[in-house]
Structure formats: C-alpha cells, structure tokens
Amino acid sequence: MNGSRAAPFAVWVLACLVLLFLVFPIFVIIPISFSGASYLQFPPESFSLRWYQEYFGGGGWWESTLLSFKIAIVVTFFATAFGTAAAFALVRSTFPGKAIVYGVLLSPIIVPSIITAIAVYFLFAPLHLVGNWWGMVLAHTVLAIPLVVVVVSASLSGFRIVLEQAAMGLGASPAVALWRVTLPIISPGIATAALLAFLASFDEVVVAIFLSGTNAVTLPKRMWDGVWLEITPVIAAASTIIIGLTVILFVAIEFLRRRSETIADGAPLVCQ
Amino acid sequence: MANQAVHEFIRAKVSTRGSGEQPESSRQSSDSTVSVQLQCLSKQYGRFGAVRNLSLDVFRGEFLTLLGPSGSGKTTTLMMLAGFVNPTSGKILVEGRDITNEPPHRRNIGMVYQSYALFPHLSVLRNVAFPLEVRKCSRDETKARAMEALSIVKLESLADRYPSQLSGGQQQRVALARAIVFRPSLLLMDEPLGALDKKLREHMQVELMKIKSRLDVTVVYVTHDQEEALTMSDRVVVMADGVIQQIGHPKDLYERPVNRFVADFIGDTNIFDGEIVTTGPLITVMISPGVMLHAESSKNFPIGDRVCVILRPERVRVGAESLNCKNQLEGVIDRVVYIGDNSRVRVLLATGNTLVAKLQNCGQTLSMNAGDRIRVGWDRESTWLVPAPQNVPTPSALDDDGSF
DSSP states (O other): OHHHHHHHHHHHHHHHHHHHHHHHHHHHHHHHHTBSSSSOOSSOSSBOOHHHHHHHTTSSHHHHHHHHHHHHHHHHHHHHHHHHHHHHHHHHOOOTTHHHHHHHHHHHHHSOHHHHHHHHHHHHGGGTOTTOHHHHHHHHHHHHHHHHHHHHHHHHHTSOHHHHHHHHHTTOOHHHHIIIIIHHHHHHHHHHHHHHHHHHHHTOOHHHHHHOTTTOOOHHHHHHHHHHHOOOTHHHHHHHHHHHHHHHHHHHHHHHHHHHHHHHHTOOSSOO | OHHHHHHHHHHHHHHHHOSSOOOTTOOOSSOOOEEEEEEEEEEEETTEEEEEEEEEEEETTOEEEEEOOTTSSHHHHHHHHHTSSOOSEEEEEETTEEOTTOOGGGSOOEEEOTTOOOOTTSOHHHHHHHHHHHTTOOHHHHHHHHHHHHHHTTOGGGTTSOGGGSOHHHHHHHHHHHHHTTOOSEEEEESTTTTSOHHHHHHHHHHHHHHHHHHTOEEEEEESOHHHHHHHOSEEEEEETTEEEEEEOHHHHHHSOSSHHHHHHSSOOEEEEEEEEEOSSEEEEEEETTEEEEEEOSSOOOTTOEEEEEEOGGGOEEGGGGGGSSEEEEEEEEEEEEOSSEEEEEEEETTSOEEEEEEEOSSOOOOOOTTOEEEEEEOGGGEEEEEOOSSOOOOOGGGOTTOO
C-alpha cells in the first residue's frame, strides 16, 4: 500500500524536474531582460526597463516585430486556405499518384530548412524577391502549408461524412452543406492549424536570414543579427515578448482543442 | 405495456383492411395513386450486383418496408432513392417526375438515419430548423414550423438542448422532426430503430405509425428485423441477393410465402422437402421413404415435382391433441425452451427431420423433458406448399429469429 502511494509521488517529482529543465532557459532570459547592465548578466544585479525602452524605441526592433506580424498574418491566411483545400482533396478523393502528391506537399517540413532557404534564395534573387516582404510571405507559406494539411486532414478524417449527406438530403447544396455543417464542425482543427501556421512564420529564422536583405528584416532575423553583432539585453526583452506571445497562443490552441473534443465526443457543452 | 399497445394497433389495422384474400400486388383500399416508381433499377459494383433489375411501385400514403438480410440490396435501393448512390441502370420516378439523375439536395425527400446524423454544433431547434433555413424561409415562419415539428414528436421542451445531451430515443425523434419539417411527400428511413433497446423500439414503432397517419406521408422503411416489418407496414418487400423475392401485405407473406426463402425468413418455420405423390386439391407429399404428408393447395403441382412443405410451429399439436390430426409423426424431444409466453419444443422425428412446435403458455404445466418420446400432428390446412428452390438464396443463420 505504501509502495503504490509512493510511486506516483516519485513520478510527480521526476516530471517536475524534467519540466524545469525544459523551461529553464526561459527563466534565465526573462530576468536578464530586466537587467540594468549593458551585457548579458545572470543573475542580474540591477533592475531597469531600458531594454524595453530600446525595444519600443526607434532602433528597428518594434518595426521588425510589426513586420513579422504582418507577414505571419498573411501567411496564415494563405497557408490555411490552401492547406485546408489540399486536406479535403487528400482525405475525400482517390486519384492515381495520391501518395506522391502527399509526399510533395509534406516535403517542406521534411527537408532541412537550410536547404530550403538556400534554394529559395537562388530562386528569388533574380526575381527581386529578396529583401521584399512578399518573398518572405511566399517562402513562409510553403513552409506552413504542410502543418495545415496534417492538422486539418486529421480533423477531417474524424468527421462523420453522414452529417454532410444528411445536410444534402435536407436540401443543402454541397457548397451550403460544407459551409454550414462541415466547416463549423472542423473549425477547431482549422483554427489550430492556423495558429500553427502563424507561429511557423513568426518564429521562422533560417529562411529569414537569407531573404531579409535590408528592407525586410523580421524579428527573428534582427535577434540573430543582435547575437552576432552586439549582445545587449534588448535581445532578452525581445525574447521575453515572443515567449509571452507564444504562451498566449498555446493557451488559445488548448482551449480550442478542448472545445472541439467536447463537440466530437458528445460530452455536454452546457453545464446542467 | 408497449407490447399491448402494439398488438392493439395491429388489431385496429387488420380490421380496417377487410377480410378475404388479397393478391400479392394488392392496392390500398383507400388510395391507389402511385407515388414512387422504381423501374428496372440496377446497381453493379464491378462484378457484384447489389441490386438487380428491381421494379417496384410505391403507393401514396403507404408504409412500405424493404426487408432482407445484410447484402440483400435493401439499403442500396434506399440510397438510390435518396440520391446518394447512382444507379448503374434504370429509372426512379417520384410523383411522375424522373429524378434518377437529380442530386440529393433537389429531391425534397426526408431521410432518417440509423445513426440519427444530428448536427452536433446546433441546438435541437436549429437542427430541426435547418431544412427551412436552407430553403430561405423567414425567421418567424422557420421558428414556428420547427416548434410545430418538435411538438409532433413531443420534444418542444428540449428545443434549446444540444444533441449530445439527449438520449437515443430523443435523438431519434429530433431526427424525425427534422426530416418532416419541410413537409416532404416521401420519407425514407434506414433502420432508424436499430440502436434502441427492445422496449423503446416497440414504443417508437407505435409513435412512428401515429405520426405517419397524422402527416399523411409515404414512408419507405428499411430493416432486417422481420418482426418490425410485419408490425408497421402496409406492404413488405422481401429482398435477397439484390432481387425482390415477394411483395405483399404482412399476412400474405407470413401465410402464403412464394418460395422457401420468404417462408424461412419470415417468422419461424418448419420445412419438409419432398416429392408430389398425388395431386389435385388434396395433395400427398412423400418426405421420406414411406412417409406421406397430407396437404392441400389451390395451385397445380404435377406428380413428381419437388416441393417444400411449410409448417408454422404454432400449428403443431403435441401429445393427446395430435391424435385427431390428419398428419401424425413420432419423434424424440431434443430440447424444450421456455420463452415466457410460449415454449418451443424441438423434436427429432423418426424420419430424420427436425421439427419445432410452439406451445402457448396458458398456465398448464408442461411435463415434457428431453429424451421423452412424443407424437406431433397437424391438419391438412395447416401447411403451405412452395416449389423446391433451384437457386433461391438461403437466409443467413443470424437472421433466423428464434431458431436455436
């Protein structure tokens, strides 16, 4: 009896240690961002908000943040639209060479991003898409589509197609059935895919290094430059902001995932 | 309690139908307009014929059941009617209009599924209102008609619940309300009561009958449960291997099956294979060397023809009662099974055949045990003759109700 109660406790302790190990770098960065020193110092000896001031000042950090947002939002739109359409085709129809198409669609996440980045650079340079934020959008969309395809395919495979049939039998054309029945039911999956696409673009650094030029410097690229050229805690401030954003987005993903499970399982949505 | 209600309902239906024999393709006594016509309908999947050259007329306002074992083609036929399966050949006409190539959303046919197929993201009211919203009805009219449909199935109080919060029976009723709210002329049901327990199923059968008469809608119902088919239908279409075996009133199917398959599929049956020895209205059939059964038939069976003698278990008399019967056979009791309102006695006859007798439980004590010798008997009129099959399919063991 003692053994069965002790084992879970030991598991708890071990789990906590592993989690601490995983998030430790984050807990180092956040205090450094509030440090008064002009070099990376841990633990910080003085408290200052000057690095946040520099971040929001004119040094280019805030502009890069806005640019990354702009690119990520456009990428989310395109990747979700194309990826969802591709998922429908892959899940619903059979055609010769389907496995090959699936492989090609997923290749951007299989091929190492450095190879993709170099190839894209040599392709875009003569097209004047380097240093151009549309070039970044195109490249990031290609990288984000596989994520959307995988997530939406999973959602769609779990969707009971009899619901679409029933909608059509009740008078809805295939388009109306899709809009009023299928999409609302798989919307948590689509939303999750969209969030993943957003993060894939916002956090992306390898392709950004090649395609940023001087006119399209994204936030990750600026952080990379900061690490090489000047290591001040403003990087820590930028990192803390990105961490905060990521946490918020993941909480949102989890909320939507829970909600889609309750609809699919049939557990009550309304507390009685 | 539900059983009683079902029996009363059947009695009421039988009495309004009128006495006397009716031919197989009998028409409704009140309304004989044809609402749906299936003409030479076929569906091939590669080399497999799921439905083969099926022709059928459905009369307006009738309750028609497609009955058969799995793989008989009944669901495929229903799906072709609904528009979800394209026929390989043949035509479908509803109210005179050829709808064979029309997509499902333009057919204006209501459908109820075994899995209910309620939209989980919409409330009960929104589910029922869906067909009206799709048809661009005004908000007020939509709400009024949806509530009216819900009141027909007696679920107005649950209008704001979600499907996941309802029981199976309630979900089925919402599915029904949704299928009738746009007042279709034809209602299709694909084994809608299959997922319900016995008591609830019987209750829902009565409810469905009442709703159907109230709405005056034509119903095509698919089931593999022959008891359900006999209870609810005006006519039953027995199908096997993609082909219609027999169409008729439940009474016709039970008492005058046209072939061995229908006789075996509907209810419990004893079947004796034999050869015609003497013909005429009074017939003798030899089922075993020296063993003759006496039967009668208005059909012409020439001497030497191979036939099946169909004997229903409830027509068999045992013990002292059998001594008055024209047909008497001796045997040994194999098993006695007590089912509550009746007992089934399985007898191994001297001829090698097995016979099942169904004895109604009237409170008498049954002193029958396995191993006892017993005499069974039945009258000439108690049996029915059908030609022996050449290639008629045999129902699968799983569909034989009550056999052991």
